[in-house]
Amino acid sequence: MDEQPNPGFRTQPSWLLVVVALVVGQLGLTDQLFGGREGVRDSRPIVAGRHPLHFYHGLLGAETFRQRTATACFDPNFQAGYPKTPVFDGGCRPAELVLYFGGEHAGPETYKFGLFLASLAVPLVYVLAARGLGISAPAACLAGALGCGVWWSPAVRGILDSGHLDFLLAGHAALVYVCWLSRYHWEPSVTAWVILAMASVAGWYGHPVVILGLAPILGIYYLAVAPRHGLAWHLGLYGVTLFGLALNLWWLFDWGKFWWLRQPSVDDVAPLPTWDVIVDTLPGHARLFGPAPFGWPLVVAGLFGCMVLAREKHRSAPVVLLLTAGLGFLVARLGNVWPPMANGEADRAASLVVGLATLPAAAWLALWAKRAGLTRVVVVAATGVVLATGWGGHWTEPLRYQLGIQAEPIALGLSADQATLVQDLQQRTTAEARILFEETPTGQPGWNWTALLPWLTNRAYIGGLDPDAKFEHAFCRLRGDTLNGRRLTDWTDVELEEFCRRYNIGWVVTRSASARDRWRRVSFAKEIQQYRDGGDVRLFELKRTKSFILTGQATLSQADRRKIVLTDVVPVDAPHPDGGPIPAKVIVLSLHYQAGLRAGPGVLLVERDPDPSDPIPMVRLRLIGPQSRIVLSWENP
Template sequence: MVDLDPIPFADEETGTEVGRTVTASVGRPARTRTPMRSSGRPRWPLLAILLLTVLGIAHGLAIWRGMGGLEGLTNGWPLWRDDHPLYYHSALVTRAFLHQSATTAGYDPAFMAGYAKSVVFPASSTLPELVVWAFGGDRPELAYKLYVLVSAIALPWLVALAAAAWRLRARGAALAVLLFLLYIWTDFPINYAAFGMLPYLLAIPLGLLATGLFGGYLIQGGILRWLMVTSLMSLTVMVHLTAAMVVAPAAALAYLAALIAIGAGSPGGRDLDAGRAEEPTGGDRVIPRRFSASRHIGVWLVPLFVLASNAFWWLPGLWLSSTKGASDFAFAHSSEGVFRRLLQIVTVEAEVQSILLALGLPGLVLLVRQSRIRGMALAGFCVSGLFWGYLAGGFQVLDFLQPGRHTYACYTALAIAGGAGLDAFFLRLRGGGEGASRLDRWAMAAALVIGLRMLGPALFASLRERLWAGEPFLSSRPSSRLLWVIDRVKAHVKQGERLLYEEGGKGLSGIPDPFQRGRFSGLLPEHTGVELIGGPYLHAALTTNFTQFGEGTLFGKSDWDREHFVKYARLYRVSAILCWSPRARRFCRSNPDLITILDDDGAVLIGAVHGFAGDTIVGAAHVAAEPGRLHVRAMSPGVDGSIVLRYHSVPSLRARPPIPLDPRFEEGDPVPFIGLRPPPGTREVDLEMVAPF
């Protein structure tokens, strides 16, 4: 027999089926469908809302514990592990850039002998920069930690809102949030918070919500919906640029589904062409609508407004594109092979990935059947994540996009689909006839037991490792080594002087990381007032990244010697050195005429470097450097009439008052240094990086 009764689903468009009665086959009594909507809206029962609330609060408490509670939030120290110091320093200097040029780009003299900070690098720091600019005041570290706290806590609530955008019932939304939280806590994504990659962690749920609302706009139109969609998509792209790699294809697929529905009068067209009005009885009646020209225009205006509203951070990347250097592809998998990566889902990766695939794929089918446009939007989001996360590994040319991270987008979309599918399954059980009224509850209990058995140990281990086994994973409590470094730098290096700083990172074979994943360099300019050669990130995608010291390499050379050291110390004018690798420590002890060791804790030493004081390579001048500006005073040109500063030149550098600028390449450094040719009598000049128009 053919079952003509469709599976009851969360967003069943019952209003388009007024008067329809499902007739049973011969010999089978007619069944009453489980009511899915009341007055055209999904039902949100109290128990499901309570579950959603409990899940959100539990996740929030875990993040709160991970940050060390109130003490960790207010201890006066920034987060100092992994990429957090990079983002924190970027936020500090960008406050000046926003004031000077209303963009997030500017000249940062604190690292790499001066470089152009922009969306070229770091590419995803806009959100913390705006938060610290708006709320930092005299407590920027507190504003930054509040940004981390709120961003991490918001994740399940954004997923719940995304579920509502896809018209899931409350139980479906709660199940989607549960699946999502199990995924991020038992698989890799929670590490994004620890690594400082909060923008990406936040951007995917934001993008999912924006995509769901875009599907709603395609179906129903309206200026308010358009404003919500445009605002959320603009925010998503601002939070992390690469979110567009999954949001744009998903939105395009939903738009294509709408166009096909118009042309073919397909079942998806009922979403598009049917409006609703409540009858006095509480039922729905159909109001025909068409996909108007204004809605087409609205669709095409979305990307234009997204670009326009974000121009303050992406536009400088155009005229600073020449500053881009080689990238360190942390999330590229072209060397692993596509089929191997796909096979690892069921053989190596966390069990939750297999569970999400098993639950999410049927859920996607149901969503597409229930609402072609919204369903295709979610399918597009999921497939985009699948392509970038796995299939793009077959194209090495795409490695620069670091596409492997987008598995997170794929599984987050599958969590929404899985919640919808599970809810539909339980509803089907509840409506299965006499004697089956509690079968759905038994099924939910069984699913809970199975889920606990499969994911419980991994969840417990994850929570224990991050929250209770030692220092919490988002703790900002300073380590003894951090305090030692800051104290010694303050004691032995004057403000404005240059410190040759051996940054930590991937470490050296057989040598433990003396900084315990700490990247202290990003904190030193604020806490000590020095400039650093080394840091804030050893693999910055900039041409100035040649000017680095870390992981056993000094200025691009791993087997460096005294000649190499002296050649570049003369250029960068270093006054002190702080190092930890065996080669660097031996070098300091073997050259007492060049370096005087000031302190050594057995792992890290600090020493004074002799013979390279001053702010210039050629001529003489005094430079007072600050974010976005160099104040050059007491200029005295060399014999050729020029002055060459120890600072790198950048595109669109301007002098006030205007004087000739003559960028000068020195000693194999791929980036030229700032050269000046001051007219007679000119003793002072200010240098700024400005827009070329």
């Protein structure tokens, strides 16, 4: 082979001290993210973006995995029961992993510690990716320093704050994978294979769509370089793909099974934009990379760096980088102009393009420094900037501002008003009925903290899980002036009473003036408390008989992700389902039906009880007669 790596850390181990210094600097910046080390160790949950949702689902998934080596489960504490799956919510997979290893008593501090370690590893990821390109140890150190800047840039910080850790995990895995593909071509060693395999495993686990998106790059790479290699090389590359898939099949089956368990959107069939819209103009492209550190200059420096790599006979590296960056750019542009891609927030791919550009940019900068005899000066200066921004305190705020470093503390813990609301929900409500919780639009600070409500209060809710959830069970919700997709003012008191009976609503929390005014006019509703949480919040108590049994009699003794237990069950006669002369005995539950629900003993059939105001029916059990105890469970058959 004519491609060889530049001297690395094995031949120049002193540069490892710089890597250690970069990690120390990143440690300081990560401390700032949590407002100090105490912010990592205390029990305050992260309430920014969808972190509360991922933490809540992470707890459910980790507990389920301990029970039966799977993370999909049926959660009865939101939406009258819904399946928590790898599709909704896919972003909780990193949380599930961390909380599983945190043990049975893992809590918010475990989740935060996992995020702390992920942030700390960023310079190491960029150094590892740089070595995959075969660039020198000093250049790899520069890549690590620039990588820290990318991590704290507005674009990536926005992804971090929104809670999309799955994209961050998959994106960094893709970064390492793409770089080591070229290394595997000209140095097909065991080390290269292991790193590729681990990157494949992490990428599939983080987000399959990101790794699947690299398929065209892998195909072009294989067709271009495969003829130069023997059987062992081919088997090794196949092994990387199979290894990544094999270690993720346990949840990928569920991901494929539940892919369509979501509400269709009109944006799903939006026409593809024309090429002039996709290509846009140079100012439009600049806006795409605007939030990146140094913006367009870093991307341009990456292009120069690709020429440096090509001149150093590392021809496969710049080709793979440019192809991947081009694909990422196209995806990011579509994420800006095409609704189906925008719904998936595909514009995040711009951050991957910037991350890829960082590596050849570091190679170009290192070459310039080497020719000027300033290699150590440049590397030490870059490392010093990371250390200064991490540990310099308020004295370095102008420097952080100029570099676009955003290490402000992330939102931790409930506000005093939220804590008061939680306390009152515990004291003024009971577990014998659900709470209808009005959802607020996303984008407000701490908007998704309500996903923690079952964990905080041990109550069941309709609404509050995720206002933007796109799966069928999220249809039943109160949001502004709409209830179950229908204007609240169009509901009569009789219809509202039937709705509350069907879903066993005992209390209502309103967060908008229209909902507050409508529930004030409901004859069986009584306002009992007022709060503040980004606006006026009211708690109403409903004067109605509370029961999770819609037809028949029973006592709900337990309802959690493991099982639902009914005691003292007395069914009622109902027509035989086949029209036979012998009536069947049934009991109908205020619980959403899900295929795969199992019940016993004495249960002949678990079937649907249609609901005219909800696409998801309730559960009807056909019994042989009265039962002292019935157990329902869902193990995703």
